[in-house]
Amino acid sequence: MSKTTRPGSRGATLADVGRAANVSPMTVSKVLRKTGRISEKTQERVMQAAVSLGYVNNQLASFLGSATSDIVCVLIPSASDSVFSEILSSISETLRPFDLRTFVGESNFNPEIEFEQVRSFLSIRPAGLILSGGVKRLAKTDDILDKHGSATVQIWDGDTRSGAANIGPSHKVAGRMMAEHFIKAGLKNVAYIGSELGADLCAAQRAQAFERTLRRHGIGFTAITSECVPRQAKGGAWLTEQMLDDHTGIEGVHFLNDAMALGGIRTMYQRGLNVPDQMQVTGFNGTSLATSVRTQLTTINMSYTDIGEAAAQSVMSLARGEAVAASQVQESCFVQGNSTIAPQS
Amino acid sequence: MSKTTRPGSRGATLADVGRAANVSPMTVSKVLRKTGRISEKTQERVMQAAVSLGYVNNQLASFLGSATSDIVCVLIPSASDSVFSEILSSISETLRPFDLRTFVGESNFNPEIEFEQVRSFLSIRPAGLILSGGVKRLAKTDDILDKHGSATVQIWDGDTRSGAANIGPSHKVAGRMMAEHFIKAGLKNVAYIGSELGADLCAAQRAQAFERTLRRHGIGFTAITSECVPRQAKGGAWLTEQMLDDHTGIEGVHFLNDAMALGGIRTMYQRGLNVPDQMQVTGFNGTSLATSVRTQLTTINMSYTDIGEAAAQSVMSLARGEAVAASQVQESCFVQGNSTIAPQS
DNA sequence: CTGAAAGCGCTTACAG
DNA sequence: CTGAAAGCGCTTACAG
Numbered sequence: 001m002s003k004t005t006r007p008g009s010r011g012a013t014l015a016d017v018g019r020a021a022n023v024s025p026m027t028v029s030k031v032l033r034k035t036g037r038i039s040e041k042t043q044e045r046v047m048q049a050a051v052s053l054g055y056v057n058n059q060l061a062s063f064l065g066s067a068t069s070d071i072v073c074v075l076i077p078s079a080s081d082s083v084f085s086e087i088l089s090s091i092s093e094t095l096r097p098f099d100l101r102t103f104v105g106e107s108n109f110n111p112e113i114e115f116e117q118v119r120s121f122l123s124i125r126p127a128g129l130i131l132s133g134g135v136k137r138l139a140k141t142d143d144i145l146d147k148h149g150s151a152t153v154q155i156w157d158g159d160t161r162s163g164a165a166n167i168g169p170s171h172k173v174a175g176r177m178m179a180e181h182f183i184k185a186g187l188k189n190v191a192y193i194g195s196e197l198g199a200d201l202c203a204a205q206r207a208q209a210f211e212r213t214l215r216r217h218g219i220g221f222t223a224i225t226s227e228c229v230p231r232q233a234k235g236g237a238w239l240t241e242q243m244l245d246d247h248t249g250i251e252g253v254h255f256l257n258d259a260m261a262l263g264g265i266r267t268m269y270q271r272g273l274n275v276p277d278q279m280q281v282t283g284f285n286g287t288s289l290a291t292s293v294r295t296q297l298t299t300i301n302m303s304y305t306d307i308g309e310a311a312a313q314s315v316m317s318l319a320r321g322e323a324v325a326a327s328q329v330q331e332s333c334f335v336q337g338n339s340t341i342a343p344q345s
Numbered sequence: 346m347s348k349t350t351r352p353g354s355r356g357a358t359l360a361d362v363g364r365a366a367n368v369s370p371m372t373v374s375k376v377l378r379k380t381g382r383i384s385e386k387t388q389e390r391v392m393q394a395a396v397s398l399g400y401v402n403n404q405l406a407s408f409l410g411s412a413t414s415d416i417v418c419v420l421i422p423s424a425s426d427s428v429f430s431e432i433l434s435s436i437s438e439t440l441r442p443f444d445l446r447t448f449v450g451e452s453n454f455n456p457e458i459e460f461e462q463v464r465s466f467l468s469i470r471p472a473g474l475i476l477s478g479g480v481k482r483l484a485k486t487d488d489i490l491d492k493h494g495s496a497t498v499q500i501w502d503g504d505t506r507s508g509a510a511n512i513g514p515s516h517k518v519a520g521r522m523m524a525e526h527f528i529k530a531g532l533k534n535v536a537y538i539g540s541e542l543g544a545d546l547c548a549a550q551r552a553q554a555f556e557r558t559l560r561r562h563g564i565g566f567t568a569i570t571s572e573c574v575p576r577q578a579k580g581g582a583w584l585t586e587q588m589l590d591d592h593t594g595i596e597g598v599h600f601l602n603d604a605m606a607l608g609g610i611r612t613m614y615q616r617g618l619n620v621p622d623q624m625q626v627t628g629f630n631g632t633s634l635a636t637s638v639r640t641q642l643t644t645i646n647m648s649y650t651d652i653g654e655a656a657a658q659s660v661m662s663l664a665r666g667e668a669v670a671a672s673q674v675q676e677s678c679f680v681q682g683n684s685t686i687a688p689q690s
Numbered sequence: 691c692t693g694a695a696a697g698c699g700c701t702t703a704c705a706g
Numbered sequence: 707c708t709g710a711a712a713g714c715g716c717t718t719a720c721a722g
Contacts, residue, residue: 011467011470011492011493012492053492054488054489054491054492054493056464056467056468056489056493057468058409058468058470059468059469060405060408060409060469060470061409063405064403064405064406064409079424079430079433079434080427080430080431080434082425085424085425085430086425088424089424089425089451092451101450101465102449103448103449104448104449105446106434106437119401120446122356122401123401123402123403123404124404124405125356125403125405143399144399144401146399147356147357147398147399148356148399148401232633233633233636234633259633262637262638265638266636266637266638266639269638269639288577288578288579288604291578291611292607292611292637292638292640293607293610293611293614293637293638293639293640294611294614294638294639295637295638
């Protein structure tokens, strides 16, 4: 029992367990951490006392005392985006066997929120940080990251080097890939549909590479984008309506992601437009969304598991003070579905 | 500079800032927390020093010193399940304005993992706990929860009372609803397809209520389930293959969730079975998955936002020591799509 | 094999 | 308006 009653003090302490087992707190600490040499008998007594008191180590105090942490913080744009939730699962699974826990935050592609989240992460002195790229990083964010010198790896944006390690696909390559698909198919007039490109730098990079490659080949290009439409099926449907209302002669559309592409196809179907005969459609992501009842989207796929694993491994290496490859570009795979007509090779 | 050099000590401390601003650590603490009365001049000096040193409060120490935390821990079965990621987002958003942060863990419906996660949560002495129901809770989990007396609310399983507050839909009502839909439609032979019912108690409850209601009306019932098939489109497709291979005369199927239902419809389509004319299909969840290109699933929907908000509000009330409604059942809404034929009322 | 001392970086409760 | 003391619950580095 402590002399002063402080509010909220919950749960048994090392001292409580020690008292019950008739040993010093120090001995309890050693038994529980399986450190040092303690006699079998004492160990048993301590363990029993700990269990019966429902003792749970106060990690706050452990971390503070040992200046180490078992928490890895992960910042992603959105937890409900299947890409990031898959990467996240893979990170957690890779870290778990090493007794490292994952703490997740969302930035919503907002640089100010990113800063606040990073600050918040740093305030619990994590073992490492995994930040998703593609968000405009504020100078003060870099600054604070620097000053704390935590093990930090960046994921998702394979084109931009940043921090000690950078792991992800090349969005430039992905955009170019899609453009080449339409070029090979012989289309002359192609559109892009996406949302929030001002905030999502990776998507912007894909869109840009897509447009450039098309223009270089003299192909007509139209962009239908918005900064506020949801990046879901609904958003894809709305922007597709807009495209069909305002433009004619478009033969193919590349969407920001698979969800929007499916929404777009739904609209086309409702307006009696045949996919892929009258309109060819492609997405990006290759998650489970790429497969609908009759539609198998033409899209770009990659191993999100690999990205998560590589990120987790890298952050652990950095935390141990080891060197790590600064740039680890993940391969993008083109998937031919039935939403475009396969070009004869 | 500390006397002993301890490893990993990162970032400036209150003392560092104090030295730079020529005041005591105590004064810095007060300025940073905007507590007590400190002269304008001192405040400015301190703020400048803090910014230039990149000072970030060590929350571990703060929590330990004040015996309070700004972290709410949330345990869900799976972060990649759209239902739980939506509830989670809603919880985070509700908590954020109150400067509370969300820490997420996954149980994968595994009672042992649930115990480990709860232990792990408790070890950082959170402000509150939000646990998802539907997982077989181990006695030792209840025990440890009890002994720590943290503010705990349970979500998702509206049928079972547990802890101080329980928020979620009634899965019994949902299962019955679906059965009644098939009964009204006049079907005589109905199936259920699902996976991992041994671990997911909520799904099991829905399935049971579904079966019972059908049987009570003398309707033929078949269950095609598995404990290891993924609860995604693919899993739904596989089990549907099995159903079509092994059984005849089935006129309608209720799936565990929308994703599996869509996978099932895909298989039916591939085998030339017309939905809903030859086979009526229903799902559960009503997430964005319920809408495919041509298919609008008949399903059960509810407000995941409401569940998240209610959970967040309740956990905050409990943390403040206020009373909270022990049982808050959320309403389930039947959604008539085009995957079943609407019964004439 | 066991434990007393000092420290981690903060906060609470006072004193001036 | 400002600060010295004691404590949060642990760990490190020693001493016995």
